[in-house]
Amino acid sequence: MRPKNACMLLLTAFIWGTAFVAQSVGMDYLEPFTFNGVRCLIGAIALLPCIWFFNRGKEKENKVNDKNAKRDLIKGGIACGILLFAASSLQQIGLVYTAAGKAGFITAFYIVLVPVFGIFLHKNIGWKVWTAVAIALAGLYFLCITETFTIGVGDIYVFLCALIFSVHILVVDHYAPKVDGVKLSCIQFLVAGIVSIPFMLILESPKMGNMMTSWFPLIYAGVFSCGIAYTLQILGQKNVNPAIASLILSLESCFSVLSGWVILGERLSARETIGCIMMFAAIILAQIPDKKSSADTN
Numbered sequence: 001m002r003p004k005n006a007c008m009l010l011l012t013a014f015i016w017g018t019a020f021v022a023q024s025v026g027m028d029y030l031e032p033f034t035f036n037g038v039r040c041l042i043g044a045i046a047l048l049p050c051i052w053f054f055n056r057g058k059e060k061e062n063k064v065n066d067k068n069a070k071r072d073l074i075k076g077g078i079a080c081g082i083l084l085f086a087a088s089s090l091q092q093i094g095l096v097y098t099a100a101g102k103a104g105f106i107t108a109f110y111i112v113l114v115p116v117f118g119i120f121l122h123k124n125i126g127w128k129v130w131t132a133v134a135i136a137l138a139g140l141y142f143l144c145i146t147e148t149f150t151i152g153v154g155d156i157y158v159f160l161c162a163l164i165f166s167v168h169i170l171v172v173d174h175y176a177p178k179v180d181g182v183k184l185s186c187i188q189f190l191v192a193g194i195v196s197i198p199f200m201l202i203l204e205s206p207k208m209g210n211m212m213t214s215w216f217p218l219i220y221a222g223v224f225s226c227g228i229a230y231t232l233q234i235l236g237q238k239n240v241n242p243a244i245a246s247l248i249l250s251l252e253s254c255f256s257v258l259s260g261w262v263i264l265g266e267r268l269s270a271r272e273t274i275g276c277i278m279m280f281a282a283i284i285l286a287q288i289p290d291k292k293s294s295a296d297t298n
Contacts (some may be wrong), residue, residue: 008236009248012229017255019225026217031204032092036085037196038211038218043226044189050182050231069179076175077184081191083168084230088192089199090161097154106158108140108250113166115243121170128285129243136247136282143253143275166246173242176234185231247283254279 115125254276
């Protein structure tokens with residue numbers, strides 16, 4: 001994996017982890033579909049200036065390739081947007097019924113699901129990646145689970161969220177090398193935001209006053225967590241084994257705990273410290289190049 005890709009995915013995990021505080025505060029005033037819908041639309045709007053900036057002077061190039069790219073861009077954007085809407089909605093609903101730490105652990109099950117799904121898509125998953133996945137999963141348990149582990153309704157919602165996030169990572173892996181990453185990200189947020197609107201209007205009671213009260217969490221979750229982080233995910237995943245990408249993205253759980261320690265003054269227990277160390281060790285193990293070849297990116 002190129003260092004540039006690893007840095008992009010690492011920064012994605014960092015933003016997602018630190019955005020957890022903003023999401024929690026925003027949910028004090030807004031219901032799940034309203035919060036997700038508004039933040040996704042903000043993310044789409046935030047990317048429009050970036051699309052204009054990066055595409056100046058590129059209007060008329062190879063028209064045949066342009067047609068194929070447009071088709072892939074629309075298909076990929078719609079698929080990613082629907083998956084993102086479903087996963088984030090299930091996660092927000094699950095958080096109503098289960099503890100945040102437990103939800104974080106179950107959500108991160110995509111680090112196991114992605115390589116399992118990857119087998120059926122003929123992705124090359126070596127022994128080092130499987131070992132790293134096992135270590136990371138154990139680390140996540142130490143990091144997130146502080147009480148007896150039992151299965152409830154909320155846990156089922158969050159597990160379904162992890163299942164859909166796994167598919168999202170694989171869909172991004174398929175389309176990212178073919179299309180403009182910033183445009184793909186913008187379309188996925190637009191689709192996720194639009195799909196949220198009917199659920200928001202039918203099942204919830206969105207109020208402009210509550211949106212104004214939670215403007216900062218919405219802006220942070222929309223511009224940084226959506227606009228910047230998900231775009232970095234798409235750009236960082238180009239030509240990268242999705243199993244390794246999912247391992248790096250799972251550091252979101254570590255960064256959420258560390259940000260609570262640094263920003264909010266929360267204490268980091270010995271158990272959480274062990275969990276963080278194990279997860280970072282898993283990422284380092286997955287990054288060690290094979291002796292045979294360093295070209296195994298897909």
